[in-house]
Amino acid sequence: MDDLRDRLLAGERRALARAITLVESGRADHRAQTLQLLEGLKGPVAMADKPALRIGLSGTPGVGKSTFIEAFGMMLTAQGLKVAVLAVDPSSARSGGSILGDKTRMERLSRDKNAFIRPSPSQSHLGGVARRTREAIDLCEAAGFDVILIETVGVGQSETMVAEMCDLFMLLLAPAGGDELQGVKRGIMEMADILLINKADGELKRQAVRTCADYAGALRLLRKRPQDPEGFPKALTVSAVEEDGLEKAWEEMKTLAEWRRETGHFAGRRAEQARFWFEAEVRDGLLARLRAPSARQAMSALAQKVAEGKLSPGNAAQTMLADHLQT
Amino acid sequence: MDDLRDRLLAGERRALARAITLVESGRADHRAQTLQLLEGLKGPVAMADKPALRIGLSGTPGVGKSTFIEAFGMMLTAQGLKVAVLAVDPSSARSGGSILGDKTRMERLSRDKNAFIRPSPSQSHLGGVARRTREAIDLCEAAGFDVILIETVGVGQSETMVAEMCDLFMLLLAPAGGDELQGVKRGIMEMADILLINKADGELKRQAVRTCADYAGALRLLRKRPQDPEGFPKALTVSAVEEDGLEKAWEEMKTLAEWRRETGHFAGRRAEQARFWFEAEVRDGLLARLRAPSARQAMSALAQKVAEGKLSPGNAAQTMLADHLQT
Numbered sequence: 001m002d003d004l005r006d007r008l009l010a011g012e013r014r015a016l017a018r019a020i021t022l023v024e025s026g027r028a029d030h031r032a033q034t035l036q037l038l039e040g041l042k043g044p045v046a047m048a049d050k051p052a053l054r055i056g057l058s059g060t061p062g063v064g065k066s067t068f069i070e071a072f073g074m075m076l077t078a079q080g081l082k083v084a085v086l087a088v089d090p091s092s093a094r095s096g097g098s099i100l101g102d103k104t105r106m107e108r109l110s111r112d113k114n115a116f117i118r119p120s121p122s123q124s125h126l127g128g129v130a131r132r133t134r135e136a137i138d139l140c141e142a143a144g145f146d147v148i149l150i151e152t153v154g155v156g157q158s159e160t161m162v163a164e165m166c167d168l169f170m171l172l173l174a175p176a177g178g179d180e181l182q183g184v185k186r187g188i189m190e191m192a193d194i195l196l197i198n199k200a201d202g203e204l205k206r207q208a209v210r211t212c213a214d215y216a217g218a219l220r221l222l223r224k225r226p227q228d229p230e231g232f233p234k235a236l237t238v239s240a241v242e243e244d245g246l247e248k249a250w251e252e253m254k255t256l257a258e259w260r261r262e263t264g265h266f267a268g269r270r271a272e273q274a275r276f277w278f279e280a281e282v283r284d285g286l287l288a289r290l291r292a293p294s295a296r297q298a299m300s301a302l303a304q305k306v307a308e309g310k311l312s313p314g315n316a317a318q319t320m321l322a323d324h325l326q327t
Numbered sequence: 328m329d330d331l332r333d334r335l336l337a338g339e340r341r342a343l344a345r346a347i348t349l350v351e352s353g354r355a356d357h358r359a360q361t362l363q364l365l366e367g368l369k370g371p372v373a374m375a376d377k378p379a380l381r382i383g384l385s386g387t388p389g390v391g392k393s394t395f396i397e398a399f400g401m402m403l404t405a406q407g408l409k410v411a412v413l414a415v416d417p418s419s420a421r422s423g424g425s426i427l428g429d430k431t432r433m434e435r436l437s438r439d440k441n442a443f444i445r446p447s448p449s450q451s452h453l454g455g456v457a458r459r460t461r462e463a464i465d466l467c468e469a470a471g472f473d474v475i476l477i478e479t480v481g482v483g484q485s486e487t488m489v490a491e492m493c494d495l496f497m498l499l500l501a502p503a504g505g506d507e508l509q510g511v512k513r514g515i516m517e518m519a520d521i522l523l524i525n526k527a528d529g530e531l532k533r534q535a536v537r538t539c540a541d542y543a544g545a546l547r548l549l550r551k552r553p554q555d556p557e558g559f560p561k562a563l564t565v566s567a568v569e570e571d572g573l574e575k576a577w578e579e580m581k582t583l584a585e586w587r588r589e590t591g592h593f594a595g596r597r598a599e600q601a602r603f604w605f606e607a608e609v610r611d612g613l614l615a616r617l618r619a620p621s622a623r624q625a626m627s628a629l630a631q632k633v634a635e636g637k638l639s640p641g642n643a644a645q646t647m648l649a650d651h652l653q654t
Contacts, residue, residue: 034641035639035641035642035645038639038641038642039638039639039642042636043636043638043639044636045633045634045635045636046636131641134640135641138639271634271635271636272634274633274634274636274639274640275630275633275634275640277640278629278630278633278640278643278644278647279626279630281640281641281644282617282626282644282647282648282652283614283617284644285644285645285647285648285652286613286614286616286617286648286652287610287613287614289613290609290610290613299606299609302605303602303605303606306372306601306602306605307372307598307599307601307602308372308598309369309370309371309372309373309598309601311366311370312362312365312366312370312465312601313461313601313602313604313605313608314361314362314365314458314462314608315362315365315366316605317605317608317609317612318362318612320605320609320612321609321612321613325609325612325613326653
């Protein structure tokens, strides 16, 4: 474990990959090793003064996320920055594979020696995916990556989860069809720090500019958040295909991060997130006791009695809690 | 307890009220008494062969729920049936009072000796409200009520919760403004057995009829569910104010319930629900261990260390689970 830690801290990619595999493992001994490894590293809160940026990126399928990440990542590595890309895709968790996280989506970036791409894990419950992603982020940060992009699809709870792991949260959008805004949920809008309207090229360019103006107008209607300087959250147009607007977007991200660092919101947010994940993990850990073989057996037997009307749900639950879930 | 049980089974209203108060109590000794009381009664599964009907009723504020329940309840009691009305209102749980459940809303029905009205409990978490309501339903059934109406507002999780406690689920709707359907969520539509378009009187009558036809069309597009005979779910117009369409609605409810009894779906559903609530209660019970004073103290101390970056969320969670949540 000491050896793995040293190699990880030296920025060795194979060590990072192995450490993430350890994090993703369901085995109890691997879990113990993971915790030992993480404790030997400076955590996210202690790292808040480092220049590493954790950037969440969400967007519905078809909006051009892979193309954007590849172009954006290549631009960053060209500046000498080390970039890690982690994917969170609940649908891949369901199918058992990882489609969106596939490296073949980002061929150029995956061959870049300053980039590290890790597909979505195939854990079946969101709690497991959350923990793996959060800890993988810590490992990437410890391995010296400057920018960590966490990609997620714009559906369900995964967005909220990713937003709770990031310093900045981006929403990638397509030019809207009419003069109406897309069906972006208010909650998602409120999480976003920067809206990126992609595909601002060719025939869609004018539409993208108009959509951007519409979103900018909508953002002005939201209440100002304490963690934002004047002018944020904001909307920008980008073209991942033409690699246009990416530098401007990166400048804005740096400006925002810098302001948050200076005002203490950056470190404050990381502390809040660590607390949030601690509490979530305690809850998950408690509920995980139900998955132990003996507990499952007892649950199943009691559920049968309940379904037959021989025992009330309340009494059966009390029996379960008192007799089978005490350790 | 034996005395309370006997009086409850004899249909004594004061005994029923006292038993529900016991169910709503947060005290451990009251909980033990409740479980003892419930175990001495025939549970919901065993009662599935009795004619008692549990009817869930949802609808957004302003749609006329109270007026409908009063008129519908009076019609039933006039037929000699005993009617219990329970309210589930998450907003009253938040405010600590019970506004929607207030008996003053249903003055006539509350004076009816064949009716029993119980306002929404003021428990703060939905799990507590769920348990109380579910157990109060069992008590009403044991006390010999023929129809148990469970009312909820058409927002949030409370609808899903109520649907998991009922034999039939009604959705009360207002006539739509245009030719478009109201923003009824697809999930709610799919839970409903009968849609009741209220206010089919005076100036709104024509509009109500049109809205009803629109909904009927929309219902035909949904996949047929195994628990429905031909023609269900269906949409009907009612006027709570003019007491029109109520008997027709009641006939439809009886027809549906009868079909489900004969086909085994009625008993099957109750068994499924009992199993569902058993599992939910085990989960709630596990998480309730976090609310014990010693656990809260430990959580708070560990969270502080996590927020300061002295301990990783994962390690802190492991400590919490191993050292403070073993009993």
